[in-house]
Amino acid sequence: MSDITGKFLKVKCKKCNNEQNIYNKAAGEVKCLVCQETLARNTGGNSEIMTTVLRVLN
Ligand SMILES: [Zn+2]
Incomplete structure (x- = not known):
């Protein structure tokens, strides 16, 4: 997958199906604002999206 750190992503929570725009931070x-499920985790500059990415917004 291409580098999506520092971009806004539209994701869908696997657990509760909430759709949410997130900013994929460097760290x-x-x-999820609804159920607190972790949607993305970034460690050491590596992005790991834990849920479904619907689209990249920029
Ligand atoms: Zn959720």
């Missing part, structure tokens, strides 16, 4: 975790 840290992004959680």
Whole structure:
């Protein structure tokens, strides 16, 4: 997958199907606003999306 760090992504939570725009940060975790499931996790500059990416917004 291409480098999507620093981009906005539209994702769908696997657990509760909430659709949410997230900013894929260079470090840290992004959680679902509804159920707190981890949607993305970035460690050491490596992006790991834990859920379904619907589209990249930029
Ligand atoms: Zn959720």
